[in-house]
Amino acid sequence: MQLGVESIQRITLARELILRGYVNKIIEIESGLGTKTLNRLRMSLKEEGKSWPQPPRGTRQAQTIIKRVAHRQEFSIIMLAYRKYGGDSIFQHVSITALNSAYDTYRHLKGEFAPHTELANINDCYTLAVDLRSAEAEYENCTDCNVSYFVSFSQESSYRCPFCLNRENAQKNQAPASLAS
Numbered sequence: 001m002q003l004g005v006e007s008i009q010r011i012t013l014a015r016e017l018i019l020r021g022y023v024n025k026i027i028e029i030e031s032g033l034g035t036k037t038l039n040r041l042r043m044s045l046k047e048e049g050k051s052w053p054q055p056p057r058g059t060r061q062a063q064t065i066i067k068r069v070a071h072r073q074e075f076s077i078i079m080l081a082y083r084k085y086g087g088d089s090i091f092q093h094v095s096i097t098a099l100n101s102a103y104d105t106y107r108h109l110k111g112e113f114a115p116h117t118e119l120a121n122i123n124d125c126y127t128l129a130v131d132l133r134s135a136e137a138e139y140e141n142c143t144d145c146n147v148s149y150f151v152s153f154s155q156e157s158s159y160r161c162p163f164c165l166n167r168e169n170a171q172k173n174q175a176p177a178s179l180a181s
Contacts, residue, residue, distance in 0.1 A: 013096070014041055020100065021053030026126050030096055055123060062131050065124045066155035072162035074119045078106045079128060079150035083139065094129045128152060 014031040022030075024038055033041075045052070066072055079102070083090060086098030103122050128150070131137040137152040142161035149161050158165065 019052045021055045023055040062152035063154040063156050069162050076149040081105045
C-alpha cells in the first residue's frame with residue numbers, strides 16, 4: 001500500500017500528539033485517523049522504544065478545569081502565550097502548533113520558577129482552545145493592572161483578574177504576619 005503525502009502528514013501529526021500525551025479523542029479530531037490506526041501507531045511507537053505521558057481517560061469541561069485562582073493564573077499564562085503564537089486565527093480554529101508552543105513555554109517557565117507544581121495538562125489546554133474558538137471564552141483586560149487574562153464563561157471561579165486577586169490575597173496573608181512581629 002502506498003501512502004500519499006496527506007496520509008503521511010496525518011500519521012506524523014498523530015505520532016506527535018501521542019508523544020505529547022493527547023487523548024485519543026483529540027488526536028482523532030485533529031488527524032482524522034481512527035482508533036484502530038492510533039492503536040497500531042501506539043504499538044509501533046512502543047516497539048521503537050518511545051514513551052509519552054499517560055493521558056487521562058478523557059477530556060474535561062472548562063468548569064472542572066478552572067476552579068481556583070491558581071488555575072485561572074496558570075491557564076491565563078498558557079492561553080496568553082497561545083494567542084501570541086497563534087495570532088487572531090485562534091478565534092477561528094484550534095492551532096495545534098501554537099497550542100504546543102504555548103504549553104512548552106508554560107512548562108519551561110514552571111520548570112524554572114516552580115518545579116513540580118504544574119496544574120495544567122495539554123488536554124485541558126486543548127479544551128480551553130476549543131472554548132475560545134467557539135466564543136465560550138475570551139480575553140479580558142484588567143483595568144487595575146492593565147494585564148490581559150483568560151476567562152471561560154463556564155468556569156466556576158470569579159471573573160476578576162487572577163493576577164490582581166492573587167496579589168490582594170498575598171497582601172492579606174502578609175498583613176497578619178507583620179502585625180505579629
